[in-house]
Amino acid sequence: MFALCDANSMYASCEKVFDPSIRNKPVVVLTNNDGCICAACGIAKRMGVGKKFVPYFQVKKELEAAGVVIRSSNYELYADLSQRMMDTCARFAPDINVYSIDECFLNYGKEATAPQEGWDNLASTIRKTVWREVRLPICVGIGPTPTLAKVANHASKNVSGFTGVAVLDNENTRKHVLKQLAVTDVWGIGMRLGAKLNALGIHTAWELANRDPSQIRKAFSIIVENTVRELNGEVRHCWETVRVAKKEIYSTRSFGNRVTDYDELRAALAGHAETVSVKLRKQKCVTGSMTLFATNSPHDNGGYVRRSFFHRFTVPTNDTRNILNVIDSAMSQLFQPGVYYYKCGVGLMDLHEQGLFQYDLFNASNDNPRLMACMDNINSRYGRSTVQMAAKGFEQRFSMKRAFLSPQYTTQWPDIPKIKC
DNA sequence: TCTGGGGTCCTAGGACCC
DNA sequence: TCTGGGGTCCTAGGACCC
Numbered sequence: 001m002f003a004l005c006d007a008n009s010m011y012a013s014c015e016k017v018f019d020p021s022i023r024n025k026p027v028v029v030l031t032n033n034d035g036c037i038c039a040a041c042g043i044a045k046r047m048g049v050g051k052k053f054v055p056y057f058q059v060k061k062e063l064e065a066a067g068v069v070i071r072s073s074n075y076e077l078y079a080d081l082s083q084r085m086m087d088t089c090a091r092f093a094p095d096i097n098v099y100s101i102d103e104c105f106l107n108y109g110k111e112a113t114a115p116q117e118g119w120d121n122l123a124s125t126i127r128k129t130v131w132r133e134v135r136l137p138i139c140v141g142i143g144p145t146p147t148l149a150k151v152a153n154h155a156s157k158n159v160s161g162f163t164g165v166a167v168l169d170n171e172n173t174r175k176h177v178l179k180q181l182a183v184t185d186v187w188g189i190g191m192r193l194g195a196k197l198n199a200l201g202i203h204t205a206w207e208l209a210n211r212d213p214s215q216i217r218k219a220f221s222i223i224v225e226n227t228v229r230e231l232n233g234e235v236r237h238c239w240e241t242v243r244v245a246k247k248e249i250y251s252t253r254s255f256g257n258r259v260t261d262y263d264e265l266r267a268a269l270a271g272h273a274e275t276v277s278v279k280l281r282k283q284k285c286v287t288g289s290m291t292l293f294a295t296n297s298p299h300d301n302g303g304y305v306r307r308s309f310f311h312r313f314t315v316p317t318n319d320t321r322n323i324l325n326v327i328d329s330a331m332s333q334l335f336q337p338g339v340y341y342y343k344c345g346v347g348l349m350d351l352h353e354q355g356l357f358q359y360d361l362f363n364a365s366n367d368n369p370r371l372m373a374c375m376d377n378i379n380s381r382y383g384r385s386t387v388q389m390a391a392k393g394f395e396q397r398f399s400m401k402r403a404f405l406s407p408q409y410t411t412q413w414p415d416i417p418k419i420k421c
Numbered sequence: 422t423c424t425g426g427g428g429t430c431c432t433a434g435g436a437c438c439c
Numbered sequence: 440t441c442t443g444g445g446g447t448c449c450t451a452g453g454a455c456c457c
Contacts, residue, residue, distance in 0.1 A: 010457090030426095032426055033424085033425090034424085036426060038426070055424075099457090100456080100457055101457080103457085187456085191455090223431095247429075252427065253426090253427080254426070289449090291449090297424095306451085308450075310448095310450080427457090431452105431454085432453085433453100434451090436447100436448085436449080437446100438446085438448105
């Protein structure tokens with residue numbers, strides 16, 4: 001059995017933890033650069049405002065009129081509260097898989113028999129404990145496959161009769177819940193696939209579950225076939241222990257203000273190069289190729305400009321210095337005077353497990369793993385960018401817009417809440 | 422005044438080579 | 440003179456997730 005624990009409106013809920021004055025108000029959180037809405041609390045949702053990924057400027061007046069509290073994304077706060085939530089959840093299972101900042105899977109093993117108190121009570125206990133210890137509201141869904149745990153979690157929030165927990169441990173409940181679930185609410189089925197499935201007369205999760213998996217594979221892909229099998233209780237996701245290594249690693253950001261300066265674009269790319277290098281080493285991999293890109297906004301006048309630069313390393317590397325060295329040759333391709341750059345990024349592809357790659361006799365690696373490990377250790381102990389490459393620059397000229405940022409209550413000394421006696 | 426998220430995987434199709 | 444198959448690598452864009 002698997003459990004999926006998922007925080008309700010994570011970002012909006014985090015904003016309420018240390019600020020009692022907004023607990024009973026509608027709260028909406030914006031994405032990077034205050035660009036779009038990315039989370040809305042229950043109160044805001046019930047008022048019908050805060051639709052996900054709508055550009056903020058388009059609904060600004062409406063939100064103001066409704067008295068909605070606006071917050072910029074405070075990732076430092078969310079990441080810390082997420083860690084606390086995961087620590088608490090982890091105590092309730094032999095194995096945990098943190099799937100995203102606001103959800104984790106708990107794995108109870110293949111032959112899991114119901115715990116003494118029963119699955120329902122276990123789910124309730126997890127939920128109450130996270131509320132008591134972290135003050136985050138979560139929902140818990142339990143089922144025999146990860147996809148069914150996701151279904152149960154969805155049901156715990158949306159199907160009448162469930163209040164925050166749902167367990168799919170028998171045929172009747174499975175059928176009852178799948179029949180009420182739209183096919184597009186199934187994990188892995190988005191808008192596009194949903195439309196195609198609708199055209200085939202498949203509207204509910206139940207109808208999808210009852211299709212022949214091999215037919216579905218022919219019409220769609222192995223991914224949809226696996227979804228059908230998981231809906232029927234056959235485990236296809238293999239996350240028994242650790243998450244599979246990523247095949248590509250990216251870091252991209254839009255700028256707070258448009259960038260037209262050569263040095264600024266270069267520094268931004270250096271920052272992304274450093275970010276992906278750190279992620280690469282965390283995954284214990286080396287990279288064989290790298291892509292860099294810079295674009296203006298497709299919404300700006302004067303046509304879309306997208307420039308990209310591809311580089312293949314003669315010797316696979318995970319040394320930040322080798323990865324940074326590519327930027328100067330890339331810049332001559334990417335930078336064009338007069339373009340108002342809106343976004344740039346760096347991606348690493350062709351990843352190999354460190355140590356498994358066969359090096360060429362004539363192309364020895366010039367990586368310095370001890371130096372990199374030293375930098376990584378200092379930064380993980382004393383905070384990001386305690387030591388960094390100079391190429392990234394020390395002024396945050398292109399830092400993102402965060403006009404409605406709350407304090408970093410748990411990660412910055414000056415921001416720690418004070419209690420007046 | 423202007424404003425439009427970020428990450429990963431997959432694949433069709435173009436470019437290039439032999 | 441003109442034409443042609445098949446493989447690899449890269450790019451752009453689609454699709455999905457949160």
